[in-house]
Amino acid sequence: MTTERRDPATTADERPMLEDWLEYHRQTLALKCEGLTDEQLRTASAPPSGLSLMGLVRHMAEVERHWYRKVLAADDPGPIYYSEADPDGDFHPTEADTWQEAHTTWQTEIDIARRNAADVSLDDLAKGRHHSGKQFNLRWIHIHMIEEYARHNGHADLIRERLDGATGD
Template sequence: MTTGDRSEPATAAGERQTLEGFLDYHRATLRAKCADLSDAQLRTASVPPSTLTLMGLVRHLAGVERWWFRIVTAGEDLPTLYYSAEDPDGDFRTTAGTTWGATLADWEAEVAAARAVTAARGLEQLGDGRPHRGTAVSLRWVLTHMIEEYARHNGHADLLREAIDGRTGE
């Protein structure tokens, strides 16, 4: 798998540019793992007995973007995407009616909103929204956590993509 539209994070940059660069790299990696697949392939649970799919991962990460940047950091009063207290794994679940177009549009909108929240805040600034385990978290913490979140799920995406069509790579 080629790097496509992905840019390697700068190797001699300040803290903000480094954190944002790694997060954007991981976002682009996830998108690359989903490239050139049909909706049916993106909904394929490729590693039985798991029901995890590439489209489910993108749905989950759209929700995670919304949660950490818009709800926790910016304090926006928004519903969660795809999941609820009654259905905590709803973000991972897809049906025949779940489309890549809608999923990608939701994810791209949340990434754009996250970038706007990030640009408007200092790294040390604590979130204005819901605390994490009773404690407000800084933008620095959220960016670091999101890098970890994407890195972990990009590992899952590697395995899912390879099982679908044999394609491997960074």
């Protein structure tokens, strides 16, 4: 699978601008993972940190699910990778975990996120609530997701460079 990343529009209205930046960062994470084996994708390349590229993708699947399903749409299908026993399970892929599964799950959550956000205005309050009890509008969720991806894409840059020397934006 080859990811094509589009630069965000520079003169768009607010919503298309936010959606373009969110897509850009989703595509960036996918690009950071391309061309690597499952073993490389599971490798925590900067000990003592346990972060791996597959762990980041699994984490972002959980984050997409949380904000666009649980909070925005009030649909709580439960966690994918973490549990009470392992609250950071998304970051702990095992040898049995594959890129194909992680990528497919992540893309499924992104597709659901897009559908759930499609008919909601930026100012509309989410139907659900965050575990803090706070309500959020779609604008806040989109901006938070851009920040979440941007931060983790920085991690992905460093992990990828440690794995095979590949650098880039």
